[in-house]
Amino acid sequence: MHFQTSYNRGNYREFYQCLAEHDPALAKALTIDAADNSLLVSSDIYKDIIKCFADEILHSILEDIGQDVFCLLVDESRDVSCKEKMVVVLRYVDRCGVVKESFVGLVHVKDTTSANLKSSIDSLFARFKLSIKQVRGQGYASASNMRGEFNGLKSLVMRENSSAYYVHFFAHQLQLVVVAVARKHTGIAEFFSKISTLLNVVGGSSKRRDMIRDINLKEVSKALGRGLLETGIGLNQE
Structure with a gap:
C-alpha cells in the first residue's frame, strides 16, 4: 500500500501505524489476518472511529463536571469556507482539584448576533444536559455582540444567572x-x-x-524530476 511508505499519511493513518507498531496483536489483525478490504483505512470507517473517540472524551469531560459549576469561554470566527463557527470551551476544577480548560464543541452559526449565539449555546447545553445556572464565569473577546452591556451575549447569560460574571479574554488582551x-x-x-x-x-x-x-506547478515538477520531492496521497498533488 502506498500510504504505508508516504511521508504525509495524515494524523489518522500515522496514529494507526503507531498503534500497530506497539501492539503485536493489533498489528497481526491489521496486516496478516486482515482482508484487503478490511484495513480500517476507509474514510467512512475512520470518521466513525474518530467520532467514537470524541464522544468518549466528551463523556469524560461532562462526567468530570457533573452538577458542579464551570466557566464558559466562547469565541467565533469565519473558517476558510466562509462559514461562521462558534468555539465553546468549559473551564472547571476536576475531582483532583486541577483546573482544566476543555474544548467541547464547534458550532456553525448563521450569524453572530448575541441572540443567535445564546440560542446555539442553549442548544449545546441541552444536548450535554448542562444548565446556564451552573455557569460561574464568562470569558469573551471585546466585540459588542459578546460583551455588550445591554444586549451582548454576556448580558443575556447574566439575565438568567447573575453569578455568571464576565471577564475579558486575557489571551486576547495579550494578542492586542x-x-x-x-x-x-x-x-x-x-x-x-x-x-x-x-x-x-x-x-x-x-x-x-x-x-x-x-x-x-512548474517548480514542483522540476523538483520531482530531480528527486528533491516525492508525490503521493496528500503529498505534492494538485
Missing part, C-alpha cells in the same frame, strides 16, 4: 499588546504589509490565482 508592539517595529510592519498586499492582489483575481498555481 503583541500586535501593537509589532506595528512599532519597522521591519515587521513592512513584512506584514507586503503579505497583506500580496494576499489582496492574488486573492482578488481568479486569473492571478491560476498564474500562481501554474508557476508552482
Whole structure:
C-alpha cells in the first residue's frame, strides 16, 4: 500500500501505524489476518472511529463536571469556507482539584448576533444536559455582540444567572499588546504589509490565482524530476 511508505499519511493513518507498531496483536489483525478490504483505512470507517473517540472524551469531560459549576469561554470566527463557527470551551476544577480548560464543541452559526449565539449555546447545553445556572464565569473577546452591556451575549447569560460574571479574554488582551508592539517595529510592519498586499492582489483575481498555481506547478515538477520531492496521497498533488 502506498500510504504505508508516504511521508504525509495524515494524523489518522500515522496514529494507526503507531498503534500497530506497539501492539503485536493489533498489528497481526491489521496486516496478516486482515482482508484487503478490511484495513480500517476507509474514510467512512475512520470518521466513525474518530467520532467514537470524541464522544468518549466528551463523556469524560461532562462526567468530570457533573452538577458542579464551570466557566464558559466562547469565541467565533469565519473558517476558510466562509462559514461562521462558534468555539465553546468549559473551564472547571476536576475531582483532583486541577483546573482544566476543555474544548467541547464547534458550532456553525448563521450569524453572530448575541441572540443567535445564546440560542446555539442553549442548544449545546441541552444536548450535554448542562444548565446556564451552573455557569460561574464568562470569558469573551471585546466585540459588542459578546460583551455588550445591554444586549451582548454576556448580558443575556447574566439575565438568567447573575453569578455568571464576565471577564475579558486575557489571551486576547495579550494578542492586542503583541500586535501593537509589532506595528512599532519597522521591519515587521513592512513584512506584514507586503503579505497583506500580496494576499489582496492574488486573492482578488481568479486569473492571478491560476498564474500562481501554474508557476508552482512548474517548480514542483522540476523538483520531482530531480528527486528533491516525492508525490503521493496528500503529498505534492494538485
